[in-house]
Amino acid sequence: MPLEPDILLNNRYRILDQLGSGGMGAVYRAHDENLDVEVAVKENFFVSEESARQFQREAHLLFELRHPGLPRVIDHFVDEDQGQYLVMDFIKGEDANQVLERHGGPLDEKLVLGWGMQILEALKYLHSRQPPVIHRDIKPSNIKVTSSGRAMLVDFGLAKEYDPTKSTTVGAKAYTPGFAPPEQYGQGRTDPRTDVYSFGATLYNLLTDKIPEDGLRRAMGQAR
Template sequence: MRLCEKCGFDANRDTASFCARCGQPLGSAPLFSEDTAVPTSHVQVAQDTTRMNKHTPPPADAATWSGWDNRAPLSTGDVLQDRYRIVSLLGKGGMGAVYLVEDTALYGKQWALKELLERFTNPAERAEAIEQFRREVQILVGLRHPNLPQVVNAFEAGGRHYLVMEYIEGQTLEELLKAAPTGHLPEDQVLAWSAQLCDVLDYLHSHDPPVIFRDLKPANVMITPQGQVKLIDFGVARLFDPNKGTDTLRMGTVGYAPPEQYSGQGQTTVRSDIYALGATLYDLLSGDNPEAHPFVFTPLRRLNRQISARTARAVSKAVQLDPGDRFPS
């Protein structure tokens, strides 16, 4: 049996890679030490990369490098490419902003304009973010599925990079969950949405090479007024490379990302998205946000007795720590 140095659990199998109690990778340092703040949004973990999230202020020495962009966000009425007029700011995160724009070349048709914000601590970080943004464009332009947003244009202007895509009206699953009077969502409704999520994940995973989304969570799933699911934010998606042993960067959202996505013990696969789907369903059905306790999931029926045993078993299997114990697709 293997001992977990983090929680002291000593009944782990000799072949186990992760602690069965707390999810800590066995035989390695803790994923997050006690003096390390656990991020609440996208995280990026690498030995030479600064860990940042949307609440992180500019570092004290940021002004010493000219790559730190202190320009104000785009304003209502601004026009890019002599075509896209800014209507409003839809949202803003640590690395980007999204605007609602009108296309003056198409009689005012509305699009969502995604902007990569130039706010980096060094040239290497900037180059990495631009490559990530370009990878998102590269992946999205080759995809056609009713549960994915359509990409219509990509360009650079004023030293910033932009992506023009379908504007999706509706609410995220995160917003719907927060508004739920019971603190969780009805099982039949969640299963109807999950069927659409499974369909679009199957589409992504069926590509050659497979497209791994890597950041499935309630905040990245939109529900239109017609009840259609839209998977949004491909910022950390990647193409599966069977020749690579591990991912170069660890990206995702704490609580929804599987252990292998951060530990460096393997690269993300289709089963990594299955874990994130399970964590998302767990959150929606229980109201117990997994960000508060990564890798630890209380049996669903203890939290919500209305959940069917079949659904509870499926969610439990999806969030197994060992990828081999999850559903293959």
């Protein structure tokens, strides 16, 4: 059930409005009563034990990350009746997909490559950690552009630490057709190259205003 405006979570975060929702949760804009700043509150419904574990892993993984191209995690808490929550920096601005739709056609090459360099800096930071952190869902709607023009990588719902001995778990399987590489469709192992593929597909989309050919079809030689 969606949280109503003005509800106070954890005696600290006052809900302002809902930013988005899906089958496993929702994201809200809220006011941090302690620090007097706006924050993003990501809610995870207790859909399954696996989804709860995955969300908690995301919280612990993100809490350690500090980079100007990534939002900071501020807090993580559980409400036994509603679900668990991740509190992050609220990044004002449009996502790259919204910019593309508003523009009504391919974006300027210089603009896109500028964003791309900033996202690559964030990816370099993630992939250089020990163990490497893989985002696994890079696409235009997960790149937020601030009012100052800074491109930031958001939504780490599928992120994981890279373990070369393990394949992708069932609970963590998800992908966006056109932006996901073939290994995300089955039991293949994802690694930093997964993000590189999705990053390239994202640039293609922003520069052409076309969705890239599905990765699995390409791998099977069925690309149009």
